[in-house]
Amino acid sequence: MAAPAAPRPASAPPLPLALTMGEPAGIGGEIALAAWSRRTEQRLAPFFLLDDPRRLAALAARLGWAVPIETLDAPEQAAGAFGRALPVLPLGMAVEAEAGRPSSATAAAVIESIRRAVELVSSGRAGALVTNPIQKAALYRAGFPHPGHTEFLAELAGGGAVPVMMLACPQLRVVPVTVHLSLRRAIESLSVAAIVRAGRIVAAALARDFAIPRPRLAVAGLNPHAGEGGALGAEDLEIVGPAVERLQAEGIVAVGPLPADTLFHAAARRRYDVALCMYHDQALIPVKTLDFEGAVNVTLGLPFVRTSPDHGTALDIAGRGTASPSSLVAALRLAGEMARARLEAGAEKPAVVGSALA
Numbered sequence: 001m002a003a004p005a006a007p008r009p010a011s012a013p014p015l016p017l018a019l020t021m022g023e024p025a026g027i028g029g030e031i032a033l034a035a036w037s038r039r040t041e042q043r044l045a046p047f048f049l050l051d052d053p054r055r056l057a058a059l060a061a062r063l064g065w066a067v068p069i070e071t072l073d074a075p076e077q078a079a080g081a082f083g084r085a086l087p088v089l090p091l092g093m094a095v096e097a098e099a100g101r102p103s104s105a106t107a108a109a110v111i112e113s114i115r116r117a118v119e120l121v122s123s124g125r126a127g128a129l130v131t132n133p134i135q136k137a138a139l140y141r142a143g144f145p146h147p148g149h150t151e152f153l154a155e156l157a158g159g160g161a162v163p164v165m166m167l168a169c170p171q172l173r174v175v176p177v178t179v180h181l182s183l184r185r186a187i188e189s190l191s192v193a194a195i196v197r198a199g200r201i202v203a204a205a206l207a208r209d210f211a212i213p214r215p216r217l218a219v220a221g222l223n224p225h226a227g228e229g230g231a232l233g234a235e236d237l238e239i240v241g242p243a244v245e246r247l248q249a250e251g252i253v254a255v256g257p258l259p260a261d262t263l264f265h266a267a268a269r270r271r272y273d274v275a276l277c278m279y280h281d282q283a284l285i286p287v288k289t290l291d292f293e294g295a296v297n298v299t300l301g302l303p304f305v306r307t308s309p310d311h312g313t314a315l316d317i318a319g320r321g322t323a324s325p326s327s328l329v330a331a332l333r334l335a336g337e338m339a340r341a342r343l344e345a346g347a348e349k350p351a352v353v354g355s356a357l358a
Helices: 028-037 053-063 075-081 104-122 136-141 149-157 183-189 192-209 224-230 235-249 280-290 326-346
Strands: 017-020 047-051 069-071 086-090 164-169 172-176 216-220 253-258 274-277 296-300 306-309
Touching (some): 017 104, 017 326, 028 047, 028 053, 028 086, 028 326, 047 053, 053 069, 075 086, 104 136, 104 149, 172 280, 192 216, 192 274, 192 326, 216 235, 224 235, 224 253, 235 253, 274 280, 306 326
Parallel strands (some): 017 047, 069 086, 216 274
Antiparallel strands (some): 164 172, 164 296, 296 306
């Protein structure tokens, strides 16, 4: 893996964003085409796609969309091309896929798109990484050894990176401490150390990448009513509460455990910058209810900025041209904002005071 790039001056033009191919039998290609078509009205930063240019040109033709494709020799050409065509950096292999029918035959291209994008971001040739959704089952059949996208990115990042998933929309940011586990296993795996580790990573990322100098963390209780003083479960007294106290002792603004059923209404959301939740659905139900199409998946704890649409490959509608690009547009916009904030933080410029959720 390439060595990290030297810091760029905050006055330098933003680097283009690297967008991965994702599952070629899914909607990644068409939402990338649609996002580029909305580049002006959505004020998107320049981005380029790591893909097969011929595949994208054929897809645009099948959909009847007037989206020109421009093949790049290097990512540095993306900004100049972006106004006239969707810039594509070839993977060096042909990609053929039937919409809605993922195949392990394209796994090598999917993996190479991710690997190459990480190399470009890590070496300072791209400003941030935006990933289109992958179909894990197709990769598993090809021998992919990682549980998912995020674990693969953490390995590519190196340095013992500990990734933390955050879901964000304009009204809310949420972080699940435990992610893809059954509810029983999530409760069993919950610990003071896990909550504290997530809280530290989230607080540092909000300060660096979101320009919030003193992020406010609202920590949800695990049990109804945050356990009612132990009457509805001891976990909030024995695990969540001590974790909050440890975060506070480290100078992090954290409150909790707070009852989850009153944590997400509009007035409550104004009192914090991120909600630290104990399990997957506790975090994802409110954010997807508030903004199902526009929510963004952000991976914190990596040495580079990574965002992704908060949806899957949508195989059932792939190839029809009906998939909404809203979440990808939001992911591209947020990646550009985070990359700019990180650049300014690296240049030791003053951060914006207060919550960016307003």
